[in-house]
Amino acid sequence: MNNFDLSILLSGQYHEWLISGVVFSVQLAIITLLLAVPLAILIAVLRITPLAPLRGFAILYVEAIRNVPLLAHMLFWYFAAPEFLPESLRTWLYDHNFEAASAVIALVLYTAAYMSEDIRSGLRAIPKEQMEAGRTLGFSFLSTMRLVILPQSLRVTVPPLINQTLNLWKNTSIAMVIGVAELMYQAQQVESATFKGFESFAFATAAYVTISLIITGLSHLYQQRYPVRSV
Structure with a gap:
């Protein structure tokens, strides 16, 4: 009988797996955010530029990215994109944690399109x-x-950008499908090793909720300190 036992997750290597998953997920979200915001600003400016070719490129980028599921982006950058590279370079990438790089590329392009x-x-x-x-x-x-x-415009758009940051934090969980050792991946590994599925995924759920509440709290603090006024 699989009795509830949280102690197995609070000590030893399984605890380290879960904590490392939380840390890596946060790192993945922060790196993606730092890269996605400048790209989003560039794309937004191109969308209103008077130059039609640049404007068309930005429109094509946004529509192409937003109409494809994030899961498909992850799988494309990890499995399909390297096929266009020389075999030696492809082998080198797969030997140097290309899973994380693929996840960052997919998340940056996807998040920037929405932002x-x-x-x-x-x-x-x-x-x-x-x-x-x-x-x-x-x-x-x-x-x-x-x-x-x-x-002026960036101050107005901070609240919706924080909401997109919240979506980004949750979207990091999809990186598990390509073997990135983020939180959901580590929770699954612990579940496979201990058969403690409830405890493992309850820990992951609590971590996602905690970080999400922190992001939401920061959003409320910002809106209270810098209320949006009509331009």
């Missing part, structure tokens, strides 16, 4: 007269965007 739409909404919330005023003063499109439009 870019939030940022674009913030850009469109800024009155167009401000862009026209900047251009009248002799600033280029990029200079006006960088000095006038983006500083």
Whole structure:
């Protein structure tokens, strides 16, 4: 009979597996966020640029990424993309933790596509007269965007970006399908070794809820300190 026994997960190597999974999941989320935000800003700016080819590229990127499940992105970057590389390079990648790199690539591209739409909404919330005023003063499109439009729009878009960060944290669990040693992967490993499925996944659930509540709390604190006002 499989009796409830949490003590087996609170000491020894199984505890270390689960904690390492939590730490790696947090690291995966932070690295992805640091890379996804700049890419999202770039894509959002390209979406409203007067240059049609760049605007078309940004639209194609967003639509192509958002209409494919994240699971498919993970599998593509780990199994399919390396097939286009020389065998020696492919072997080297698989010998050097390519699972984590594939997960980061998939998460960055996927998260940036969604974040870019939030940022674009913030850009469109800024009155167009401000862009026209900047251009009248002799600033280029990029200079006006960088000095006038983006500083205002990013403050407006912080709350939805925090929500996307929450989604990103939960999406890190999908990396387990390509063998990334994140939280869900480690919980599954512990369950396989101990047959303590309830305890293992209860620990993982509690970790996801805890980090999610921290992110939500930070969002509330930000909105209380910097309430969004009409532009």
